[in-house]
Amino acid sequence: MPDYEISALNKVTRGPKRASYDQEEINGILDAGFLCHIAYTWNEKAIVIPTAYGRDGDKLYIHGSLKNRMMSCLLEAGEACVSVTHLDGLVLARSAFHHSANYRSVNIFGSVKSIEDDHEKMHALRCIINHMVPDHWEYVRQPNDKELRATLVIEIKIDSASAKIRTGDVVDEKEDLQLPVWAGIVPISETIGAPVSDPLLEGNIPVPESVKNYVQKSNLKNK
Amino acid sequence: MPDYEISALNKVTRGPKRASYDQEEINGILDAGFLCHIAYTWNEKAIVIPTAYGRDGDKLYIHGSLKNRMMSCLLEAGEACVSVTHLDGLVLARSAFHHSANYRSVNIFGSVKSIEDDHEKMHALRCIINHMVPDHWEYVRQPNDKELRATLVIEIKIDSASAKIRTGDVVDEKEDLQLPVWAGIVPISETIGAPVSDPLLEGNIPVPESVKNYVQKSNLKNK
Numbered sequence: 001m002p003d004y005e006i007s008a009l010n011k012v013t014r015g016p017k018r019a020s021y022d023q024e025e026i027n028g029i030l031d032a033g034f035l036c037h038i039a040y041t042w043n044e045k046a047i048v049i050p051t052a053y054g055r056d057g058d059k060l061y062i063h064g065s066l067k068n069r070m071m072s073c074l075l076e077a078g079e080a081c082v083s084v085t086h087l088d089g090l091v092l093a094r095s096a097f098h099h100s101a102n103y104r105s106v107n108i109f110g111s112v113k114s115i116e117d118d119h120e121k122m123h124a125l126r127c128i129i130n131h132m133v134p135d136h137w138e139y140v141r142q143p144n145d146k147e148l149r150a151t152l153v154i155e156i157k158i159d160s161a162s163a164k165i166r167t168g169d170v171v172d173e174k175e176d177l178q179l180p181v182w183a184g185i186v187p188i189s190e191t192i193g194a195p196v197s198d199p200l201l202e203g204n205i206p207v208p209e210s211v212k213n214y215v216q217k218s219n220l221k222n223k
Numbered sequence: 224m225p226d227y228e229i230s231a232l233n234k235v236t237r238g239p240k241r242a243s244y245d246q247e248e249i250n251g252i253l254d255a256g257f258l259c260h261i262a263y264t265w266n267e268k269a270i271v272i273p274t275a276y277g278r279d280g281d282k283l284y285i286h287g288s289l290k291n292r293m294m295s296c297l298l299e300a301g302e303a304c305v306s307v308t309h310l311d312g313l314v315l316a317r318s319a320f321h322h323s324a325n326y327r328s329v330n331i332f333g334s335v336k337s338i339e340d341d342h343e344k345m346h347a348l349r350c351i352i353n354h355m356v357p358d359h360w361e362y363v364r365q366p367n368d369k370e371l372r373a374t375l376v377i378e379i380k381i382d383s384a385s386a387k388i389r390t391g392d393v394v395d396e397k398e399d400l401q402l403p404v405w406a407g408i409v410p411i412s413e414t415i416g417a418p419v420s421d422p423l424l425e426g427n428i429p430v431p432e433s434v435k436n437y438v439q440k441s442n443l444k445n446k
Contacts, residue, residue, distance in 0.1 A: 009268075014288055035324070037260035037306055039271035045232075046269040046300070048262035050308040050328055065237055077269070083260055085273040089416075092434065095364040096352055097374070101258070105273055129319055133409075141318040141399055151320070170421045176364055182428045186356075186438060187416030193312075198393045198406040205405045211315065215409060 009109055010162040020163040029106045029163055030055050030084055034132045038062070039081045040073040047073075053082070054124070054131035060108065060156040061115075061124040071152050074112045080156050082108040088167070090186040094176040102185065105164045110156035124153045136210040192218040232332055233385040243386040252329045252386055253278050253307055257355045261285070262304045263296040270296075276305070277347070277354035283331065283379040284338075284347040294375050297335045303379050305331040311390070313409040317399045325408065328387045333379035347376045359433040415441040 001023035004010060012019035020026070036053045039046055049070050054061045060082060064071050074080045084106045091100040115121050126137045143151065170183045192215050195207050224246035227233060235242035243249070259276045262269055272293050277284045283305060287294050297303045307329045314323040338344050349360040366374065393406045415438050418430050 009266075014291055035308065035310055037271050037273075037308070039262040039269035041264065041269045043232075044264075045302065045304065045332075046262035046264045046271075047304045047330075048260050048269075048271045048306045049330065050260075050306060050326070052324065068237055079268065081268065081270045083271045083273060085258065085260070087258055087413075090355060092356065092359070092418075093363070095366070095370070096348060096360065097366050097370040099352060099355070099363070101275065103273070107270075107272065109268075125319060129322060132313060132322070133315065136315070137319065140316070140322070140404055141402055143318070143320050147318070147320040170423075172421075172423075177423055178425060179364055180425070180428060181363055182431050182434070183421040183424060184430070184434075185419045185421075186434065187419065189414050189416065190310075191412050191414045193410030193412065195315075196408045196410065198395075198408075200393075200395075200400055201406060202401060202403070205403060207407070208405050211405070211407075211409065 004161045007160060010107060010160045012162050012164050015164065018164050018166050020165060021161070022163070026106050026161050026163050027055070029086065029104045030060070031131070032086055032104070033084055037083045038070060038074070040070050041077060042069060042073050052128060052132065054128035056127045058158045060110065060158065061127050061153060062156065063125060063128060063151050063153045066150065066152050068152060071154055074154060075114055078112055080110055080112050082110070082156060087188050089188050091166070091170055092184055092186060093170045094172045094179050094181040094183045098170065098172050100166060102166050102168070107162050108156065108158050109160040110158045113155050115153040115155055118148060121148060121151070121153050124155065125151070133210050133214045135213075136208070139208040139210055190218070227384045230383060233330060233383045235385050235387050238387065241387050241389050243388060244384070245386070249329050249384050249386050250278065252309065252327045253283070254354070255309055255327070256307055258307075260306045261293060261297070263293050264300060265292060265296050275351060275355065277350035277352070279350045281381045283333065283381065284350050284376060285379065286348065286351060286374055286376045289373065289375050291375060294377055297377060298337055301335055303333055303335050305333070305379060310411050312411050314389070314393055315405075315407055315409060316393045317395045317402050317404040317406045321393065321395050323389060325389050325391070330385050331379065331381050332383040333381045336378050338376040338378055341371060344371060344374070344376050347378065348374070356433050356437045358436075359431070362431040362433055413441070
């Protein structure tokens with residue numbers, strides 16, 4: 001896959017050494033989570049809120065209720081900016097100035113449209129659920145007509161994107177290396193706990209393979 | 224502390240039962256992390272990027288380089304919207320429609336100004352470092368004049384805010400409770416690892432109390 005083209009919109013100007021425009025790397029960061037932050041304009045103000053997403057190729061899907069303000073504003077603008085960030089650690093330098101964090105972060109700029117066709121809508125919702133927990137869609141009761149009508153689904157086609165990634169050790173000024181000051185990394189990771197069955201669960205319904213695999217794989221990744 | 228006043232700007236319209244305007248609750252969510260997402264307007268587009276913050280009373284501080292695009296745009300607008308989100312779990316319902324997440328999320332709307340006074344700037348930077356790791360400022364080399372001049376520090380005074388919080392069990396349609404479908408919660412938490420000393424660390428400089436306490440307290444919270 002070719003890199004995303006660099007423009008004034010997606011160019012990482014601060015810390016360009018940490019920048020990437022590589023589609024596979026960007027997709028990897030998108031697929032490592034399901035929570036994004038989306039910016040939208042309302043009454044001439046830029047507002048940001050968190051929401052869940054799914055990815056299929058160069059498309060992100062989000063959903064909400066028909067009256068969702070963020071989604072109405074995105075549809076009006078016809079475009080969206082999405083940020084996905086994973087925090088991997090604190091970078092505690094000898095100097096306050098060189099304190100930082102290790103992270104993987106993606107900025108997506110895309111064109112927005114509402115999905116009206118029932119089959120496409122179902123596909124997008126499957127994509128959102130399976131992005132959270134791979135293959136989980138097959139284990140749940142799928143949306144009925146009423147639920148489908150009550151759900152607004154938006155496609156964000158990725159037109160442009162960039163990633164910013166910091167990994168590795170502390171970087172300090174050379175003259176600070178002799179200081180009697182501790183420096184190092186404090187790793188941060190997401191831990192997925194053991195599934196807790198719903199108290200109202202009937203009979204002996206086992207935890208599905210999708211959920212077992214999700215918990216196992218997520219925690220292996222963090223080892 | 225009184226609640227934040229409810230206006231069209233900060234009112235939680237979708238899922239109002241999950242809304243809170245309580246200052247202490249909002250401050251608690253702000254203090255449980257140091258990574259926020261900020262929206263800004265550039266070329267008439269709403270853009271969102273992640274950054275670190277510190278809190279002191281009703282003020283948030285962020286910092287960056289003098290040419291930081293986000294910060295220049297915020298100063299031009301004179302206002303900012305900030306989102307802080309902590310993910311606490313997946314809510315895996317019997318129906319796709321009732322899938323959700325447990326989370327604590329805050330939206331801040333504030334007025335923005337650049338901090339020019341050196342003492343105030345130093346205070347704000349201390350606040351950002353200590354928000355990351357409490358009391359850590361005293362253990363590091365504090366900024367010199369050159370570093371202070373190279374750093375743009377912005378104050379965001381919280382004018383309005385709201386929180387949205389989901390906790391607890393799956394909520395399904397009554398008629399779905401008999402389905403042979405598993406439902407439950409998958410807890411998600413942040414794990415803070417053991418500090419890794421910098422390979423270039425001189426002699427036997429111990430991990431400071433600030434870092435030890437941070438690691439210990441963060442992991443106790445998740446138990």
